[in-house]
Every structure is written in structure tokens, then in C-alpha cells.
Amino acid sequence: MTALTEARKTRLTTALGDAPFDAFLAASPANVDQATGYRSVSGQLFRQHQMAALVTDSGTTLVCPVADSGPAIDAGLHGDDLVCFGRFYFESVDPAAAPTKLVDQHDDVVQAIRTAVQRRLRPGQRIGVDVDGLHGLWPAVQAALPDGIETVDASSWATTVRAVKTSGEIELLAKAAALAEDGIERALAQAKPGVTEQELATEVSHAMVAGGGSPRFVVVTSGERSALADAAPSARQLRHGDLLRFDVGCVVDGYWSDVGRTAVIGEPSAEQTRRYDAILAGEQAQLDWVRPGVSAREMFDVAVRTVEVAGLAPYRRQHCGHGIGSDVYEPPIISPSFDTPLESGMTFCFETPYYQLGWGGMMVEDTVVITDSGYELLTHSDRSLRVVPA
Amino acid sequence: MTALTEARKTRLTTALGDAPFDAFLAASPANVDQATGYRSVSGQLFRQHQMAALVTDSGTTLVCPVADSGPAIDAGLHGDDLVCFGRFYFESVDPAAAPTKLVDQHDDVVQAIRTAVQRRLRPGQRIGVDVDGLHGLWPAVQAALPDGIETVDASSWATTVRAVKTSGEIELLAKAAALAEDGIERALAQAKPGVTEQELATEVSHAMVAGGGSPRFVVVTSGERSALADAAPSARQLRHGDLLRFDVGCVVDGYWSDVGRTAVIGEPSAEQTRRYDAILAGEQAQLDWVRPGVSAREMFDVAVRTVEVAGLAPYRRQHCGHGIGSDVYEPPIISPSFDTPLESGMTFCFETPYYQLGWGGMMVEDTVVITDSGYELLTHSDRSLRVVPA
CATH class of the missing domain: 3.90.230.10 (Creatinase/methionine aminopeptidase superfamily)
Structure with missing residues (x-):
């Protein structure tokens, strides 16, 4: 992980410690980059490219298409911290390596976000959501969240955190x-x-x-x-x-x-x-x-x-x-x-x-x-x- | 208008003549470009940039931010064929010129699309809609359409029309x-x-x-x-x-x-x-x-x-x-x-x-x-x- 990625993650987790929610769901490319240090090549090409990152005090989970799993791991993320959706084939010289097992685990980003939330949070906890970054996807994400998870719109919180630069x-x-x-x-x-x-x-x-x-x-x-x-x-x-x-x-x-x-x-x-x-x-x-x-x-x-x-x-x-x-x-x-x-x-x-x-x-x-x-x-x-x- | 723009518009209106709807509402940047010949600089920068084009047998209306009105007219569109939303100031040596009058006419793209439909269509007519291009905006657009206008999802029709190239x-x-x-x-x-x-x-x-x-x-x-x-x-x-x-x-x-x-x-x-x-x-x-x-x-x-x-x-x-x-x-x-x-x-x-x-x-x-x-x-x-x- 680069020093810049480290400094941005520290800024974000520090802000999260003072926020009125337990976790932050990043969705815009810039917010996902801040949270994880990963910028998707496809995410810069396709308006409809979907990615998210769930930031908690116990760590961060990247939700991304399987096609992004290889470059994301190369960028310093751990395979265990990825929840992937869709179909794309990386073969591997190590058949147990993470990306080869990530194919078709979830049909779409909404289901993958649900899994990420289930892994990281428990009922009664609250997520600040980058609603603006999710665009039209927010109603579907909201409907799919596990029971007992509260949400609050944190779109402007996310950009406020980034305003003072490192x-x-x-x-x-x-x-x-x-x-x-x-x-x-x-x-x-x-x-x-x-x-x-x-x-x-x-x-x-x-x-x-x-x-x-x-x-x-x-x-x-x-x-x-x-x-x-x-x-x-x-x-x-x-x-x-x-x-x-x-x-x-x-x-x-x-x-x-x-x-x-x-x-x-x-x-x-x-x-x-x-x-x-x-x-x-x-x-x-x-x-x-x-x-x-x-x-x-x-x-x-x-x-x-x-x-x-x-x-x-x-x-x-x-x-x-x-x-x-x-x-x-x-x-x-x-x-x-x-x-x-x-x-x-x-x-x-x-x-x-x-x-x-x-x-x-x-x-x-x-x-x-x-x-x-x-x-x-x-x-x-x-x-x-x-x-x-x- | 360039020969290419002309050829693409002809291809689109010809296809519309055979389609099971009276008009086509384009929304993705590529579909709007096909319909009008206009490519927005901002549209290539911002995921959330919104634009649409309503294609009918009586002509095409471009729905765009006021900031796009100047370059759109320069690209060959007529001011009367624009319906704009938002705030941006072009002054003009001719105070009666179109773009100076377009400021704040509509709050957002949804209201502007409604106006475009009201101008071009009458109750009982049917619009093929580029639902995929509208992303999450579709429910709001659908709710805002004038009474009596029918709609059908024409997302795949739109790309089919573009498949055979000029x-x-x-x-x-x-x-x-x-x-x-x-x-x-x-x-x-x-x-x-x-x-x-x-x-x-x-x-x-x-x-x-x-x-x-x-x-x-x-x-x-x-x-x-x-x-x-x-x-x-x-x-x-x-x-x-x-x-x-x-x-x-x-x-x-x-x-x-x-x-x-x-x-x-x-x-x-x-x-x-x-x-x-x-x-x-x-x-x-x-x-x-x-x-x-x-x-x-x-x-x-x-x-x-x-x-x-x-x-x-x-x-x-x-x-x-x-x-x-x-x-x-x-x-x-x-x-x-x-x-x-x-x-x-x-x-x-x-x-x-x-x-x-x-x-x-x-x-x-x-x-x-x-x-x-x-x-x-x-x-x-x-x-x-x-x-x-x-």
C-alpha cells in the first residue's frame, strides 16, 4: 500500500470514529478509491460500472466485478476482503488462489453489497451510505440490506472527509x-x-x-x-x-x-x-x-x-x-x-x-x-x- | 450538419418508421449523439451528467443543461429545438438570442423531458424509451410524463439501430x-x-x-x-x-x-x-x-x-x-x-x-x-x- 493510500484511509477511519454511524458504504469511483486505494480501469470507462467499499472499524471490504479482483489484489487488497459479482475468468497457477474462486458468487452488485454487510456488521448497527454515488441503485440496495441494519445518507459526509487534503x-x-x-x-x-x-x-x-x-x-x-x-x-x-x-x-x-x-x-x-x-x-x-x-x-x-x-x-x-x-x-x-x-x-x-x-x-x-x-x-x-x- | 450526422439521423428516423412506437427518447451519450450529432464535453466527464433527445417524425428535441445550449447550437441544432434545465449564463450581443433565455426554465432533466414530450406528442401516442440510458432516472421520468402517453422499453432497439454502421x-x-x-x-x-x-x-x-x-x-x-x-x-x-x-x-x-x-x-x-x-x-x-x-x-x-x-x-x-x-x-x-x-x-x-x-x-x-x-x-x-x- 502506498503512503498516500495509507494516509487517506487513516483520514477516513478517523472521521468514521466521530461519525453518527458505524460503517461507511462508498460507491462513487472517487470515494471507493479513498477507501481502498483501488481505481478500476473499467470504472473510468463505463458509466454503468458498479463498485462499492464498506469501511468499518474492523476493516474494509471491496465489492467489485470479478474482472476487477485481479488488479485489486495487485493493488494491495487482500482476497478475503473482496466480495465479487458477475463472471470473468482468471486462471491461476495456484488453483486455491482467491480470484479463481470468485466467479459467479453473486449475480449483481446489490447481492454482493448485502454479503459484505452481513460479514462486517450486526443488527442494530448503522451505515452511512454514499447515496449519490449509488445513483439509481440505492432503492435496490436499501431493499436488500439485512434486517436490523439502519442507514443514513452520508453522501455529503463523504466529500467533506476528502475536502482537507493530505x-x-x-x-x-x-x-x-x-x-x-x-x-x-x-x-x-x-x-x-x-x-x-x-x-x-x-x-x-x-x-x-x-x-x-x-x-x-x-x-x-x-x-x-x-x-x-x-x-x-x-x-x-x-x-x-x-x-x-x-x-x-x-x-x-x-x-x-x-x-x-x-x-x-x-x-x-x-x-x-x-x-x-x-x-x-x-x-x-x-x-x-x-x-x-x-x-x-x-x-x-x-x-x-x-x-x-x-x-x-x-x-x-x-x-x-x-x-x-x-x-x-x-x-x-x-x-x-x-x-x-x-x-x-x-x-x-x-x-x-x-x-x-x-x-x-x-x-x-x-x-x-x-x-x-x-x-x-x-x-x-x-x-x-x-x-x-x- | 455533417454528412455523418445526417446519415445517422436518417438511419434512426427510418428505423422509427418501422418501430412499434411513435417517438424515441434517447438518453445514453451515444444514443443522444446518434439522434442529434451533439456530444457534450461535460457528458464525457461526469457520470451524473444528464441529457436526452426526443426523436419524432416531426423533428428532434434535445434536452440538455443550459451550459450545453451554446455548444449544441454551434454544433448545428436550432435553439427552438432545445429544452434546457439548470442555471448557466451565456451573455449575448443579441439579447433576443436563444441561450440567454434558457436559464432556469426547468429545475431538472425530468421536468425538461416532460416539456419536450408535451411539445412533440399528443395523448395516445407511444414513446420507445432508452431506459438503460436513463439509469435510475427512469421511474421519475415515467411519473412525470403527461397523461395519456404510453411508453415501452426501447433500450435494445436503440443499440440494434446502431449496429449496422454507415x-x-x-x-x-x-x-x-x-x-x-x-x-x-x-x-x-x-x-x-x-x-x-x-x-x-x-x-x-x-x-x-x-x-x-x-x-x-x-x-x-x-x-x-x-x-x-x-x-x-x-x-x-x-x-x-x-x-x-x-x-x-x-x-x-x-x-x-x-x-x-x-x-x-x-x-x-x-x-x-x-x-x-x-x-x-x-x-x-x-x-x-x-x-x-x-x-x-x-x-x-x-x-x-x-x-x-x-x-x-x-x-x-x-x-x-x-x-x-x-x-x-x-x-x-x-x-x-x-x-x-x-x-x-x-x-x-x-x-x-x-x-x-x-x-x-x-x-x-x-x-x-x-x-x-x-x-x-x-x-x-x-x-x-x-x-x-x-
């Missing part, structure tokens, strides 16, 4: 952010009139791959397309005067990046400069304001108010940032809906995008870790409106 | 397959003792990215790890005598590849050669046997029987291939559960993997399109047990 997590987030920034810088070095959005996106992805990251979203849009928010890069060629907007992220060992930068092809117009200065002022105000104890809602308000005071009004946003970790969006979201006070060790993307259809879009987005005295940036590249010589 | 789809599948093969060849050229699985996986991803593909799974495993089926590449260094197994795929414009090859570092042992010859014989038997009218089950049986006759017995598999297209696994699956007769224009991966824990794993997997006279391979690289000089 040092190993911060290192991975910093690495993922650096690869996204490296991609943007490489793309900017290639940008000029005639080059396409897709060609620049390829540069970004190459940089991520070269550093050991997996590209996950590479939004490179230009001209009027820069106003489209999350749109795929197209064959559109850059032209003089274009806005060029990057919103890109990759995953490194399960941890995400999400970085935004904006450039102009040639000298920026007065309007481009004025508007960018306003959104940059908004993001800078967040950095100037942030410290432990400030609420996510306040961070939203300071961003919106500053952008408007700086002359871009009305500035309408549903959020101005979000937590980031083993999910790209983690609570607290920097929005009016979250009164959560920020804590030292939490990691955020702060962002102030602006999208005007028919004109263009711009953004600046950076990653920070909250510290006792304020914050530390995990991104390091030039945050100004970048100028591509043309 | 020429444009086959081109994209061929391109995606070529990028996967190029990645494997580049990695084989770098392979030697001391090189790590991760380093070779990076080579594979670079090749995919260079050709305009998005790497989706890059399973590069060696030595005993090659037996782990879908496992992430590790820092393990190649050693003399190792098996080296590739199972890799990328996406090109929404279409997948999935290619498998096996190598040995240095001269193969007699056992490695004997076993690989058996699985290659199994895959070759599939190619020799395949033609329109043969069932998926027969294709499974011929593979398993041939591997066993060739000396690798028992050869236990849950499947020996699968359809491939805008999902990496599409029905019919080459398994005992599918009696489906193969048709000209269907596209498949045929594969005969073998995993023995404690020894290693090997596979050969190729992509074919079924033709009137048999098949055409979309993969072209050497299928033999590859030898890496060491």
Missing part, C-alpha cells in the same frame, strides 16, 4: 496543474493565424501525456467560439484579433487539474483588455480575500462584486470556482449555495469566466491550497491576458 | 483502430529490458494524440502483471522473458478502438509459443467462420472450441468479442447469450484473451466490419506473438 494529494494536484499549464504554454508557443483549435488541443494533450497525465478535457476555443463554454476544439483557424480561450485538465494518479487562460492573437483591443482586466481583478480579489474561516459564499460574492466594480456588469455566474481533488468538482462549490467555511488544507480552483455569444469568451482559472495564513498557488504561469504575436 | 462510421472506426495500432508499434519499438509499463503506455498515448485521438484505456502490462486483465500500467520494468500485453483504445470523433497484441521480451519459451498459437488459432477461426447470418453465439463457440482443440484447455471465457462503435462495447456481444445473427455492415472486435495469475496473460484482438462475402479487417498490424529483441 500532502501527497496536494503534490499530485500540483503535478496535474503543472501539466495543464505546460500544455497551455506549449500551445501558446505554436499559436498564430492559420493554426486550428484542434492542433493546439493536440499540443496540450501531448504535454499532459509526456508528464504522465491523462488528458480529460481540452477545451481550446477561439474567436466567437470562445464564448461556447465547454465546447470541443474544432478545425477553426486562428485569425488576427481572435480571443483564444483554454480550459484544460488532466488526471495524475487519480487527481485532477482544471486551468484556464486567455490570449489574443495580435494586440488586444481596448474592449478585450478592459473586460479581461475586470475578470482578472475578480480572481485576484478572491486570492486577496481567501483565508481559513471565509465562507464559499463570501468568495463568490467578492469575485462577482469585484468584476462588476471593475466595469463588467452585470456579471452573472452560477459559481466562481470549486473544490478539486479526486473529482474535478468537489464541494464546497464557490457559490451562493455553500456557506461552508474554508479550511487550511482545502484545495480550490478559483475562476471568473465570461461568455458573450457573438463576441467571445475569456477566463482565468487557478488552483490554490488554503494555508493557515491564506493560500498557496499550485499554478505558476502568467495570469495576464496573453498576447500571441501576429 | 460508411462514415466505419472510416472513423478504422482511423481509431489505426491510431491504437500505431501506438502499439511505437511502444514495441521502444520496448527492452528496463523500460517500464508506464513509459510504454506514454508512447501509446502520444501516438493516439498525434493522430487526433483521445486515449481512453491504455492497458500495458508485463510479466505476471500481464495476467491482470484491465489493470493500470505500473512502474514495473520489463525483464528478459516477460510477456508484454497491450489492450488499448482511443476515441476519434466519438468512435472507439480496442486493439490487443502480445509480445515477449527476448525469445519466447515453448509454453508461451504454444499458448499464444492456441489463442491466435481461436481468433483466426472466428475470421474464417464469420459471414452474415452466423450468430454471435456460434462465433463464441468456434473461438472457444478452437483454442481448446489447439491445446489450451479448459479455455473459459465470458465473451470472445463485442460490437464496437460509439460505445466500446455494443451488442451483440460475442457470447452464449446472444443469438443475434451477424449482418453486413456490423463492426466487431474479435478477441481471445487468456489470463493465468502467477504466469501471465496474452491476447490478440482485432476489429472487423462484416461484409456480404465475409469480413474486412480494420486492423492491419502483425497479429503473431511479437518478439522484442533483448
